Amino acid sequence: MAKTLKKHMQAIYILWLRQLKRYFRSKSRIIGSLGQPLLFLVALGFGFGPIYQKAGGGSYIEFLAPGIIAMSVIFTAIFSGIEIIWDRKFGFLKETLVAPVSRLSIMLGRTLGGATVATLQGCIVFVLSMIVGFRPVGWGLSLAALAFIFVTALLFTALGTAIASLLEDMQGFQLIMNFLVMPLFFLSGALFPLQGLPGPIRIVTYFDPLSYSVDGLQGALIGHSQFSLGFDLMVLTVITVLLLSLGAYLFSRIEA
Amino acid sequence: MNIIEVKNLVKKFGDFTAVDGISFNVAKEKIFAFLGPNGAGKTTSIRILTTMLKRNGGEVLVDGQDPAKDAAGVRRSCGIVFQDPSLDDELTAWENMEIHGALFGVPKKLRRERIEQLLKYVELWDRKGDFVKNFSGGMKRRLEIARGILHHPKVLFLDEPTLGLDPQTRNHIWGYIKNLNETEGITVFFTTHYMDEAERMASRITIIDHGKIIISGSVQELKDKAGAASLEDAFLALTGKIIREEGADSADRMRQASKMWRRH
Numbered sequence: 001m002a003k004t005l006k007k008h009m010q011a012i013y014i015l016w017l018r019q020l021k022r023y024f025r026s027k028s029r030i031i032g033s034l035g036q037p038l039l040f041l042v043a044l045g046f047g048f049g050p051i052y053q054k055a056g057g058g059s060y061i062e063f064l065a066p067g068i069i070a071m072s073v074i075f076t077a078i079f080s081g082i083e084i085i086w087d088r089k090f091g092f093l094k095e096t097l098v099a100p101v102s103r104l105s106i107m108l109g110r111t112l113g114g115a116t117v118a119t120l121q122g123c124i125v126f127v128l129s130m131i132v133g134f135r136p137v138g139w140g141l142s143l144a145a146l147a148f149i150f151v152t153a154l155l156f157t158a159l160g161t162a163i164a165s166l167l168e169d170m171q172g173f174q175l176i177m178n179f180l181v182m183p184l185f186f187l188s189g190a191l192f193p194l195q196g197l198p199g200p201i202r203i204v205t206y207f208d209p210l211s212y213s214v215d216g217l218q219g220a221l222i223g224h225s226q227f228s229l230g231f232d233l234m235v236l237t238v239i240t241v242l243l244l245s246l247g248a249y250l251f252s253r254i255e256a
Numbered sequence: 257m258n259i260i261e262v263k264n265l266v267k268k269f270g271d272f273t274a275v276d277g278i279s280f281n282v283a284k285e286k287i288f289a290f291l292g293p294n295g296a297g298k299t300t301s302i303r304i305l306t307t308m309l310k311r312n313g314g315e316v317l318v319d320g321q322d323p324a325k326d327a328a329g330v331r332r333s334c335g336i337v338f339q340d341p342s343l344d345d346e347l348t349a350w351e352n353m354e355i356h357g358a359l360f361g362v363p364k365k366l367r368r369e370r371i372e373q374l375l376k377y378v379e380l381w382d383r384k385g386d387f388v389k390n391f392s393g394g395m396k397r398r399l400e401i402a403r404g405i406l407h408h409p410k411v412l413f414l415d416e417p418t419l420g421l422d423p424q425t426r427n428h429i430w431g432y433i434k435n436l437n438e439t440e441g442i443t444v445f446f447t448t449h450y451m452d453e454a455e456r457m458a459s460r461i462t463i464i465d466h467g468k469i470i471i472s473g474s475v476q477e478l479k480d481k482a483g484a485a486s487l488e489d490a491f492l493a494l495t496g497k498i499i500r501e502e503g504a505d506s507a508d509r510m511r512q513a514s515k516m517w518r519r520h
Contacts, residue, residue, distance in 0.1 A: 007361040014358035022346050091342035098306060098336055099359035100328035255309060 011101040012109035019080065019113025023120070030121075037072045037125045041065065041132045044191065057193070065126075065134040066145075066217035067190025070152060073122040074210055077153045078181055080114025081160015081247075085167055088254075103252040111157045111247065118153035119146075137223040144229060145220040151236045152213040158243040165250035188214045195226070209239045259284040259319055259411055259443050260305065266313035267300055274300045276467035277314065282411075282460075287437055287444040289458035291451075291491065294500045297467040298447045299339060302413055305445075306334050319410045332360065335404035335442075339415040341396060345389035349380055349399050352388060353406060360407035367406075374402040378432060394425035401432060405442065412436070414446040418453065426450070430457060451488040461487075465495045 023030070045061040052060035087093040096106050123146070136142050163176060187201070188210035194202065205211050216232035219225030225232070260282035267275040275297045282288045292298050303309040305318055307327040316323055319333035343352050350371065357367035375381040378398040388396060397417060404412055414433070418426040434457065436442050448454055454461055455475050462472040471478060471494060475487055482490035 010358050010361065014355050018344070018347065018351075018355060021351070025346060087344075090345065091338065091340050092344045094308075094338060094340075095342040095356070096359060098308060098331055098334075099356075100331040100361065101359055 008101060008105045011099065011105045012112065015096070015106060015109025016113040016116065019110060019117055023117040030124075033072065033076060033121060034124060034128065036075070037068045038128055038132075040068050040071065041129055041134075045132060061129075061133050062135075062222050063193070063218075064191065065129040065132075066221045067188070067214050068129060069122050069125050069145075069149065069221075070188065070190055070210060070213045070217055071185055072125040073118050073149055073152045073213070074156045074181065074185060076121040077114060077118035077156035078160040078163075078176075080117055081111070081157045081162070082164045082167075082173065082176075083114070084110070084161060084164035084251075085170055085173075089169065093254075097254070103254075104248050107161060107248050107251040111154070111161055111244070114157035114160070115150065115153040118157060119150045122149040122153065136221045141220045141223075145217055147233065148213055148216040148220060148236070151233065151240055152210070155209060155213075155236060155240040155243055158240065158247040161247040162243060162250050165247065165254055184208055184210045187211070189218075190214050209236065212236050257284040258282060260288075260445065261317040262301075262305070262314070263316075264314035265301065265304065265311055265316060267297075267304060267309065268312050273467055275304070275311075278464065278467070278469045279314075280462045280469060280472055282443060282445055285437070285441045285443055286459045287434070287457050288446070289454040289461045290445065290447045290464065291454055291461060292447075292464040293495055296464045296495075296500075298464060299415055301464070302336075302415055302445075302447070305330075306336055306413055307331055332407065333410045335407070335409035335412040337397070337400045337404045337412070337414045337417050339419070339447075341400075343388045343396055343399060343403075346387065348385050348387055349375065349391070350384040352399065353403055356403045357406050362407055370406055374406060378402045394421050394429070397421065397425070397429060398432070401429065405436065405440075409442065411443045411445055414444065416447055416449065418448065418450065426453070433457070451486070451491055455487040463491065463494055470494050 041061070041064065045064050049060040052058070052063070057063065084093060097103070099106075126145070136145070163180075167173075187205045187208045189205065190210070194205050194211065197205065212227070212232045212235045215225045215227055216229055216236070219227075219229045219232065258281040262281070263279045264277045265275055265279070266273070266277055278297070278301065290298055290301070300309065304311045305316060305323060307323040307330050310324060318330045321329040321333065323330045344355070347355070353371045353375065354367070357371065362370065372381065375384055378401060380395060380399055380402070383391070383395070388399065391399065401414075401417070412433070417433075418429055421429070430453065433444055433446075437444050446457075458475065460472070460474055461478055463470045463478070471481060473481070478490050478494075479485070479487065482493040484490035484493055
């Protein structure tokens, strides 16, 4: 029993390590994926700043930074999950699927690896936002922000894994970006406060998991949130467990 | 002693019967060639034997284990070199070996020893730190063979291992395989479209076409039955001269797309 567990841990570890190695080696990917959040911070932050201030909202950069951190996490996480499609097409997935370890271990190793990468990306954007002028309310709560970044990363990597297990090739990718990832992002309260939205749209935002990430990050970093941090974390954890189970199920049905 | 026993194996994809009640055995520590035109059912059979696909009927035993019941056991007994590339291009040769060893539960110390020994064997040890994307087709194939035997399998499956390689590289690769078979006693199960390879290497050949076994026997027996001078002539006499069309699936399209991108 202990021996089997050790084998599974070893498989999870080596696939986690693989994701990290691939991330650190593709410098262009790291830099490329930091360009977008930086652009959002600078263009939107300084562009809408005066209007936001006039409307009585306070500093827009301060409001925006947690949302942009969440954005970089969700994009990186979904991409990491979807990488399965590439591995399937270029053959490496097959190599892992014929190993004498459970599909669950393979899926967990990959997903944890992807989530770690997305967490790192979120932390880098946090630092970037501080260069642009953002200051968190307190360092103690920044640790809570790290927890939110990680659980968000895990949630959306699991979602990416689940989607990738259903797709044959990258042709469906544009569809996912435009009809899933972008709506999740825009309706999450990352760019504007959700309180003032008209009723029906307001209701939709309650079903967007990223809303709870953004709310939690805003609570931890700028000190005001709609829900309590505990509630946000609980909602995210429950959805993460559900998506991990779904991802594991769908991944187990892939034929090598 | 047979290490692989197949009885009335059936595999259907919807209405299409890819493998239609085939039976054959592979003797332990021998080199066995599984031949047939494109779309005959070779790769499908290999996928069933190596636990990648579930069968619809019949019995299969690989090293005494049923792939449908004891997948992990069969996987430990088999080394596989797939028809399509299956290496991670973004990793080094050594890292590809390391991942395989870890996934197959080879303990760290033993794993490192074997990786060194095998990479030296396929003459890639001085390239161990290079990314696989910089390797030639032949080097990738050698690495895949080294990787396939890292966990000391009883049977090595090779699905068209020499496809697209020049005669020198082919000769080299068959040298390794033959040597592994003779010194380590690994049973070799391979497919190929190069009849000369089958003629030189295999002690026994089975020809499959349209999902059915046409004939099994030694090279000489096959030639005698077809009344042909070479295995190539015997193969053509037994399977006919009509060209088989294989539909390009999404994987093929994707590979073509990737080749296009790499060129630019």
